[in-house]
Amino acid sequence: MKAFYAEEQKRHDPRAFLSSGAAQPNPEKPERVERLLAGALSAGCAIERPRDHGLGPVAAVHTPEYLDFLEHIYTRWQRIEGASAEVIPNIHPIARNGSYPASAVGQAGYHMADTACPISGETWQSALWSAWSAVDAAEAVISGAPAAYALCRPPGHHAFADVAGGFCFINNSAVAAQVLRNQASRVAILDVDLHHGNGTQGIFYARPDVLTISLHADPVRFYPFFWGHADERGEGAGLGYNFNLPLPRKSADAAFLEALAVAFQRIRAFSPDALVVALGLDAFEGDPFGGLSVTTPGFSRIGEAIAKLGLPTVIVQEGGYLCDELGDNLTAFLTGFGGKAR
Ligand SMILES: [Zn+2]
Numbered sequence: 237m238k239a240f241y242a243e244e245q246k247r248h249d250p251r252a253f254l255s256s257g258a259a260q261p262n263p264e265k266p267e268r269v270e271r272l273l274a275g276a277l278s279a280g281c282a283i284e285r286p287r288d289h290g291l292g293p294v295a296a297v298h299t300p301e302y303l304d305f306l307e308h309i310y311t312r313w314q315r316i317e318g319a320s321a322e323v324i325p326n327i328h329p330i331a332r333n334g335s336y337p338a339s340a341v342g343q344a345g346y347h348m349a350d351t352a353c354p355i356s357g358e359t360w361q362s363a364l365w366s367a368w369s370a371v372d373a374a375e376a377v378i379s380g381a382p383a384a385y386a387l388c389r390p391p392g393h394h395a396f397a398d399v400a401g402g403f404c405f406i407n408n409s410a411v412a413a414q415v416l417r418n419q420a421s422r423v424a425i426l427d428v429d430l431h432h433g434n435g436t437q438g439i440f441y442a443r444p445d446v447l448t449i450s451l452h453a454d455p456v457r458f459y460p461f462f463w464g465h466a467d468e469r470g471e472g473a474g475l476g477y478n479f480n481l482p483l484p485r486k487s488a489d490a491a492f493l494e495a496l497a498v499a500f501q502r503i504r505a506f507s508p509d510a511l512v513v514a515l516g517l518d519a520f521e522g523d524p525f526g527g528l529s530v531t532t533p534g535f536s537r538i539g540e541a542i543a544k545l546g547l548p549t550v551i552v553q554e555g556g557y558l559c560d561e562l563g564d565n566l567t568a569f570l571t572g573f574g575g576k577a578r
Contacts, residue, residue: 237574238376239281240369241387245269248362248390250403251322253352262354263524263557264403269389272553275566279574281385286365286372293371294364297410297439301336302398305347306405307360312340322354349394349401349460359390363405366390370408373550374415377510383549385570386412391554393433393514394460402431402460409514409552410439413446416550420509421445424547426499427452428492428538429516429554430527432464432480436514442474447506449499451492453519453527454482477506485527489534492519496541503545511547517556517565524557535565539572549573 246269250262276283295303313323325344337343348355366388373386386408393409394402413423425440427433427450440446455464470478479502481495503511521529530538542549551573556562 237279237281237383237385237570238373238381239276239283239385239387240286240372241269241273241283242285242365242369244365245362245369245387245389247358248356249358250354250356252354262352262403264390265558267558268556268562269387271558271563272387272389272556272566275563276385276387276570278563278567279570281570284372286368289368289371293411293415294367294406296414297397297407299398302347305343306355306363306400309340309344310355310357310359313344316340322356324351324354347399349399352402353400353405359405363390366392367406367408367411370412370550370552371415373552374412377548377550378416378419383551383573385551386553388553392552393427393429393436393516393554394431395435396438399435401435403555404435407435407439409433409512409554410436412550412552413440413512416510416512417445422447422506422508423510423512424449424503424506424508425512425514426503426542427514427516427554428519429514430518430523430525431459431516431555432482433514433554434460434463437463437468437478440474441470441478442472444473444477447477447479447503447508449479449481449502451481451483451495451499453485456482458485458527483528486529488521488529489531489537492528492530492534493537493541496538500541500545508547511545511549513542513549513551514554515551515569516554517562517569520556520559520561520565522559522561524559532561532564532568536568536572539569543573
């Protein structure tokens with residue numbers, strides 16, 4: 237399977253984030269890339285550098301003012317006397333129907349959902365190349381590959397059209413889905429990350445042409461809290477095209493595969509032309525987030541089950557944090573998937 241990744245994606249190196257109010261080292265470390273690259277190579281992937289696709293495919297799912305913010309906020313932030321080394325918000329609008337702020341501090345609060353996505357001088361380029369990896373993987377599938385893997389880092393599924401959050405800046409899965417959608421009538425996104433894909437849901441919430449399905453730890457007591465509940469079904473023309481499958485904490489392989497079977501019924505009924513898998517590996521039992529208990533062989537079975545849908549598939553890396561098995565879990569998923577796909 238072809239895989240896409242650019243060195244620039246490693247430069248973004250966020251320092252801290254707040255967890256239950258306490259400052260902690262940010263777990264979205266560049267070292268994740270080494271583990272994931274090793275995992276992809278073990279699965280037989282050929283790694284290619286993506287092309288520079290410009291802003292077009294990114295602007296197809298994000299607002300111009302948000303992209304302008306991401307590109308320039310770090311420089312503007314540095315002009316504030318006494319400001320932190322990284323852009324981190326300290327005020328948020330309680331609703332998003334007020335005035336658009338002119339100041340860097342106001343815009344940081346407007347465009348950043350939480351403290352988990354600090355912006356440094358490297359963030360914009362890393363996020364862009366991450367998105368371009370997703371674009372190239374989608375183009376490989378459009379060109380006839382049965383599947384392709386995008387080693388997207390930073391991840392993307394918590395990024396809305398104009399809001400960063402949860403380590404995410406540009407929504408790589410949404411970018412890939414829109415690139416596929418340009419060539420096909422219907423695209424499904426299946427998000428198997430530990431956390432609900434709230435940004436992806438938000439981007440396609442009112443659209444009937446992109447089905448969004450997410451399996452994740454129940455957000456009743458888990459990030460992202462405000463989204464990911466079973467009664468969020470889409471709105472307007474998109475009503476019935478969003479489907480959430482929250483799982484009880486510590487759910488293991490059997491429960492995950494059972495929920496996956498329910499997701500497959502929805503996907504088959506939708507009859508998409510192509511599939512995007514938002515592949516988080518943080519549902520792993522040994523992941524530092526500890527929300528679900530999927531095993532390494534479990535990821536292989538998940539990959540195998542998804543491949544049986546028989547759809548052209550773009551696999552986009554989302555979460556999955558440093559633990560000894562991170563690379564093995566990617567190998568397990570890709571091997572399980574590839575074993576059935578070819
Ligand atoms: Zn996650």
